[in-house]
Amino acid sequence: MPSSTVTTLLRDWRAGDAEALEELTPLVYDDLRRIAADRLRGERAGHTLQATALVNEAFLRLSEGQLAVSDRAHFFAIAARMIRRILTDYARARGSIKRGGNMPHHTLDEDRVASAVDVDIVELDDALSKLADFDQRKSDILELHYYGGMTYDEIAAALGVSSATVDRDLRFAKAWLAHELRDD
Numbered sequence: 027m028p029s030s031t032v033t034t035l036l037r038d039w040r041a042g043d044a045e046a047l048e049e050l051t052p053l054v055y056d057d058l059r060r061i062a063a064d065r066l067r068g069e070r071a072g073h074t075l076q077a078t079a080l081v082n083e084a085f086l087r088l089s090e091g092q093l094a095v096s097d098r099a100h101f102f103a104i105a106a107r108m109i110r111r112i113l114t115d116y117a118r119a120r121g122s123i124k125r126g127g128n129m130p131h132h133t134l135d136e137d138r139v140a141s142a143v144d145v146d147i148v149e150l151d152d153a154l155s156k157l158a159d160f161d162q163r164k165s166d167i168l169e170l171h172y173y174g175g176m177t178y179d180e181i182a183a184a185l186g187v188s189s190a191t192v193d194r195d196l197r198f199a200k201a202w203l204a205h206e207l208r209d210d
Contacts, residue, residue, distance in 0.1 A: 062078075
């Protein structure tokens with residue numbers, strides 16, 4: 027799908043065109059569903075939150091919000107943040123505690139983090155928030171890569187930086203995250 031089509035529909039939708047949302051939904055839904063499925067792949071067996079429910083909740087929140095979305099990359103960046111919030115809220119609502127308990131765990135693949143680490147979603151959220159305290163861009167890049175499944179070029183477009191900057195910042199953020207989670 028051409029990103030210009032999505033961008034045009036996003037702008038029309040934000041301008042109040044309800045038909046634009048109807049046209050936009052099938053264009054972005056499959057990508058959102060893929061992102062949600064990727065995020066849930068590391069969950070324990072019998073986990074009650076399914077990819078379809080996650081993407082439906084994310085899309086509902088996105089469609090209800092007053093988002094100033096500028097283009098396709100920006101839309102998926104916002105969607106990644108929404109998915110992070112939903113997963114974190116879900117984990118917290120399940121009565122999870124920072125360590126132990128019946129916390130659902132995600133396995134972060136080696137290509138996503140410097141080393142494979144089994145981590146709960148609340149710990150990951152806390153670590154990303156801590157990273158954001160001293161370097162917001164690196165936190166954003168890691169969030170967009172992990173939660174949004176975005177490529178370097180898509181992240182670069184969403185944040186207005188070069189792909190080389192994304193690569194450099196992501197390598198640092200992965201190493202920092204692996205160290206932070208190992209220390210916890």
